[in-house]
Amino acid sequence: MNDLYFINTFKRNLHQAERLKLNLINYGIKEEHIFLVLGYDLKENKNISKSKLCFHNFFDFILPKMFTTNSNCYYLEDHTEIYDNPENYKKDNKLVWLGFMKKLSHYIVGAHLVFLHKDLIKLLHGNKENYRPCYIDRFFRNIGLKYNFLQIDKSITKIVPHHSLALNKIRTNPINKHFIYYGNNDKKKYF
DSSP: OOOOOEEEEEEGHHHHHHHHHHHHTTTTTGGGEEEEEEEEOOOTTSOGGGGGHHHHHHIIIHHHHHHTTTTTTEEEEEEEEESSSSSSSSOOOOOEEEEEEEOSOOOOOSSSSSEOHHHHHHHHTTTTTGOOOOHHHHHHHHHHTTTOOEEEOBOOOEEOEHHHHHTTEEOOOOTTTBBEEEEOOEEEOOO
């Protein structure tokens, strides 16, 4: 069974999701395994807090679709750019974080590319009423730690400059020691 890719986006930002879809295809992911999932738009849903938007989009739109597939899945945010095929990386646990902005001692910033094993998807779906909305990266980290499912090492992504709804400003990609960038020669470069 093939892994599936779910890109969290909204109508006004669909161009970013389409760009990411092509990015995935260029690294060998089949188009039929990639799904663009339109979620809530803050301009149309004023009752949703910007800090909880990705959480609501995940639980209301993405998780139900993942659950029906009975497959391992990846959660991606539309402002992401990947630098390698995520399937090339070993999955030694049920929540493997392959794309983030910063890894701090107590927190992981950005859920740009997160692998979710099908057993974890079933667990999340079965308990979805018990979770309190929060930043999606906080949610994934807490679930990973709670069940000892978290695997994180290097990030194979970066973000494209975009207007961050959470920060209400243009967010650019920081460079740190956890990023792996690939050049034309496909040689890993660590910062």
